[in-house]
Amino acid sequence: MSIRVRYEKELRGVFDNLVLMCRYIEVAIEKSIKALTDLDYELAREVCEEDQLIDKMERDIEQSCLKILVMEHPLASDFREVSAALKMITDLERIGDQAHDIAEITTKLGEDGGSKLVNIPRMAAIVVQMVKDGVQAYINRDLVLARSLEKTDDKVDDLFRVIRSDLTALIRRDPDSAERAIMLMMVAKYLERIGDHAINIGEWVEYAITGSHPKKE
């Protein structure tokens, strides 16, 4: 096998695992939100358990990347691609943690839980798409998609502000629901963070493709 062929095979292994990790994360976020709106504690606990799977995927991908760096000595765009993967999985793992945190909040939420939520599921749908786009942009070396994440995140921030003022209003109206409002506020904050992590992923994709990281400029 030529050096090039072996390198590309190893890198494809990383790609496959990244796609898989991304899939687990999408499911985790979606489940955590569903658990929140349905007040499904069982489902919430499932998310918490499955987070270990995501952590393990991070370690596996990290191992593969380090192995490629040591064994294949990739250079130039190859080097950037592997480094970007190494950085991205840290963000992906944090996103997994945030899904886990949302699920944990659900387990603490009282009976009158999450029903009637509109903006939080909406926000969740957008960040799930952002994470997917970040990973897809990496796999397909799609600079336009990577750069679009920043813009998409504006929508997330807008929703965050709307949720905040709704919840503030709720607390004023009905002080008894303050605790619940604070919990939901935390959920919104976690979702907003997921958006930020997706942006980081987009920036590493940009580095892999162009050689310059937008934050460095």
Added chain:
Amino acid sequence: MDERFNITVRGCDLYYGDLHALKNINIDIEEHAVTALIGPSGCGKSTFIRMLNRMNDLVDDCRITGEIKIGEQDIYAKGTDVTMLRKNVGMVFQKPNPFPMSVYDNVAFAPRTFGIRRKRELDGIVEHSLRRAGLWDEARDRLRKNALDLSGGQQQRLCIARALAADPKILLMDEPTSALDPISTGIIEELIDELELDYTIVIVTHNMQQAARISHKTAFFLLGEIVEYGRTEDIFTNPKDKRTENYITGRFG
């Protein structure tokens, strides 16, 4: 002494008979720095460094145009003292080429040529040079043995010691470690690191990691031209030219 030993090459072409081996070469090589030359076999790396100490003068039908300066001095100008030039510009060749004489005499060769006769002084230079080249421990007991009986890697380190003994200001190294084991390679790389402070070092290497490890700037040669020249870090993480990228990532041919 404020003589400078940076190298300036302007509009240089080199022909071996009909073969246009170097094409319009322009490069500024810094002093007190290591410059790596990389590129596929036959692209002109050895030819280029041989041009810097006029080794190509020995090739019959070799023709050179353009200007090459070391510091302020045009080395191809009439009246250039080629012996002095070669003393200042030491060279380690791709294939080890010890002289058929003892280990000691090999290293003492240049100092003797430049008039050093006292045994104590010569002994000192020989030991110091062999130590720097990482050969002393293996060679101290066989200084009187014929250099050709050394192993290939030992011969290469002997040639490095021989070059250092001439006390050059510029050191040209043509794949100096391609025949060495990782330990000897490490010794030579450390030596290069150390020498960098006082010398101008130009090294040809096919080992990209070596170029990345030891050099400050890297030039990529292709078909007799310099395609790209820049900071080593930039060349290896973000080359500007597609041909450089293809070469260092192994996408070539």
